[in-house]
Amino acid sequence: MDKVIEIKNLTKVYKNGRGIKDINLDIHKGDIFGFLGPNGAGKTTAMKVMTGLVKPDSGDVKINGFSIFEDFEKAMEKVGCIVETAEAYPYLTAYENLKQFSRYYKDVDDNRIDEVLELTGILKYKNEKPRKFSLGMKQRLGISAAILGRPEVVVLDEPLNGLDVEGMISMRNIIKNLAEKERTTFFISSHLIHDVELTCTSIGVLYNGRMINVDSTKNILKNYATLENYFVSEVERNGRF
Known part of the structure; x- marks a missing residue:
C-alpha cells in the first residue's frame, strides 16, 4: 500500500506545556484516518503542523513523499484542508x-x-x-x-461540528464515497467517538499530546463492543485516565 502521509517523531510543545510529543504515524492511500482524543489533547496542533501553519520543535511530515518543511508547495499541491x-x-x-x-x-x-x-x-x-x-x-x-x-489528501479538523443528524450522515457518506471511488485519503480529527467509529477505517488515539495506539476500526471492533470502550481501555492501560 502506498504511504500518503508519513509523520516522524513530530513534537511541538507550547510554553504552557500543551502540544504534541514524538508522534509517529503512517497513513495509506484511500484510508479514512480518525485522530481521536478529547478537547485539548493536541489534535489541532498536530494538524496545524501537518499543514505548515505551525513550525514544530522537531520531526517531519511528508505528504505524497514531499516534506512539509523542505518542499511545502509540492507537499501541499494535492491537499485540501479545514483546520479549526x-x-x-x-x-x-x-x-x-x-x-x-x-x-x-x-x-x-x-x-x-x-x-x-x-x-x-x-x-x-x-x-x-x-x-x-x-x-x-x-x-x-x-x-x-x-x-x-x-485533492488526493483531505485534512479536516472536527468536520461534523455544527451539523444536525441529517448533515452528519450526509457528510459521512461524502467522505466514504470519495475514499472508495476516488481513493481520496482523509485525515480527520474529532472528539465525537460515535461518528469516528462510523466513518473511519483506522484510528489513532491521542491523549495528553501523545499517541497511545493506532489500529484499524475493524480490528478494534473485533475486540471491543464499541470504540468508546476501546478508548477508555487504552487510556486506562496507559495510566492516564
Whole structure:
C-alpha cells in the first residue's frame, strides 16, 4: 500500500506545556484516518503542523513523499484542508466564494463548483451570502472548498461540528464515497467517538499530546463492543485516565 502521509517523531510543545510529543504515524492511500482524543489533547496542533501553519520543535511530515518543511508547495499541491474553522468571504455568495477559490486550481469550472455544492447539500443556497448561514451550512461550504480541486489528501479538523443528524450522515457518506471511488485519503480529527467509529477505517488515539495506539476500526471492533470502550481501555492501560 502506498504511504500518503508519513509523520516522524513530530513534537511541538507550547510554553504552557500543551502540544504534541514524538508522534509517529503512517497513513495509506484511500484510508479514512480518525485522530481521536478529547478537547485539548493536541489534535489541532498536530494538524496545524501537518499543514505548515505551525513550525514544530522537531520531526517531519511528508505528504505524497514531499516534506512539509523542505518542499511545502509540492507537499501541499494535492491537499485540501479545514483546520479549526471553515472560513469564507462574508460579502460574497457561496458560489462567488468557490469561484474565488477556483483560481488556485487547474480545471475547476462552474460545473465543478455546482458539483461540490450539490455534493454537500447547499446548491440551492449558492447565491446566498455565508454571513446568513448557520454554523452547519458554513461547515458544508468549507467542505465544498476543501474538495473543490479534487485533492488526493483531505485534512479536516472536527468536520461534523455544527451539523444536525441529517448533515452528519450526509457528510459521512461524502467522505466514504470519495475514499472508495476516488481513493481520496482523509485525515480527520474529532472528539465525537460515535461518528469516528462510523466513518473511519483506522484510528489513532491521542491523549495528553501523545499517541497511545493506532489500529484499524475493524480490528478494534473485533475486540471491543464499541470504540468508546476501546478508548477508555487504552487510556486506562496507559495510566492516564
